Amino acid sequence: MASYLIAGERLVRSLAPGGELERERLPRKLRAELEAALEKGGDRPSGPARLVSFRLIRDLHQYLRERDSALYLHELLEGSEIYLPEVEKPPRNPELVARLEKIKIQLANEEYKRITRNVTCQDSRHRGILSDLGKEVRSIKALVITIFNFIVTVVAAFICTYLGSQYVFTEMASRILAALIVASVVGLAELYVMVRAVEGEFGEM
Structure with a gap:
């Protein structure tokens, strides 16, 4: 003053x-x-x-x-x-200087960890893309297997019914009609099971 x-x-x-x-x-x-x-x-x-x-x-x-x-x-x-006299600056406390240096080092380490974490997240995203691709491939494979099983089941039901109906029906048309009816019922049952399975997968996502 x-x-x-x-x-x-x-x-x-x-x-x-x-x-x-x-x-x-x-x-x-x-x-x-x-x-x-x-x-x-x-x-x-x-x-x-x-x-x-x-x-x-x-x-x-x-x-x-x-x-x-x-x-x-x-x-x-x-x-x-x-x-206006010059303000004499008091000497800095060595303990305070040491503490400030320690805080600077901690902040630098936290900044380094933050940068490293960002890089790691980017790498994990790349790995996530590969894992997602693997999941899609497995899903397509499961879908192909399901469709193949559906076709095999319907065809087997048709053939079995056609061959077994010869003991009941003597005419070819009756045997084919009976085989188609049984194959349709089996196919509808398989479709119902497939739809329920797909709904369950979507619910887990």
């Missing part, structure tokens, strides 16, 4: 012999403090010369007001600047 002014040439000249403040007959203590501040840099052990504290400026302003002086403070402070 600023608490000092760098006195300008106007304030320095006003305190010199024959200056404006000499005619104001400043109190001895106030004048001595102002002269010491302008000559030695004030009560600060370091910093630029001619540092005047705000306290001295307030005392000077109060004295001029009490005397109803025609000399205004803003005229005396012409060319003066507020002194």
Whole structure:
């Protein structure tokens, strides 16, 4: 926080012999403090010369007001600047520095794991495509086997009925009709079983 002014040439000249403040007959203590501040840099052990504290400026302003002086403070402070000292950064705590470095390493490891996980996911997706292809091939194979079994079952039912009906029917047309009826019934039963099996597979997906 600023608490000092760098006195300008106007304030320095006003305190010199024959200056404006000499005619104001400043109190001895106030004048001595102002002269010491302008000559030695004030009560600060370091910093630029001619540092005047705000306290001295307030005392000077109060004295001029009490005397109803025609000399205004803003005229005396012409060319003066507020002194802003450099902020001294405290030394960093070694434990805090070590902890920050540890956190940076952890974050780097987590980032590496995240990147590696993404690469692994991509590889697993490729493996997933191959596994899906294998599942489709197996499904097609099962479908072909089911259709083949259906055809064999219907044909076997037809042939068995046709050959067995010769003991019941003597005419060829009756034997063929009976074989067709039995083959149709067997085929419908097989279709029903196939539909139920397909519905079960879709329900598991």
